[in-house]
Amino acid sequence: MAEPKEAAELRRLVWRQLTEWGLPEVIEAAQLCVSELVANVVTHVGEGTPTAFALTMNDTCVRIEIRDPDARALPTLLAPDTDAESGRGMAILDAVADRWGVILHGDSKVTWCELATGSRPATDHASGCRQALGRAQRHFEADLSGTG
Secondary structure, three states: OEEEHHHHHEEOOOOOOHHHHHHHHHHHHHHHHHHHHHHHHHHHOOOOOOOOOEEEEEEOEEEEEEEOOOOOOOOOOOOOOOOOOOOOOHHHOOOOOOOOEEEEOOOOEEEEEEOOOOOOOOOHHHHHHHHHOOOHHHHHHHEOOOEE
């Protein structure tokens, strides 16, 4: 379920999994991305929304995905006023991640972001992530729907 307390648990899971994969250099950025993705669902789709989380890694990038059941509430990159109390989540994600996007699936969506691992030197991290997506990946998933 998309709840603030679940974001804390996901940050711990991300730390544990990325440590196991030997990627300590992306842990902080990945945890920040997870927090912002979950907060986006809580704020714009609703607290308690059934969600699913996936963390994958290939030889050049880590990909974080959050699936929720609302294909209408799309993440939007805003430029909030300096005194605004909200509206910075996707700007933070945009600043931290090498790339991000949304995949629509009829009645649901997956909001994702990618972080370059530094495992292979590349002048264009986003290009490296795109090229490597077809290769074998290490994968971790968590169903946050509360049903399993």
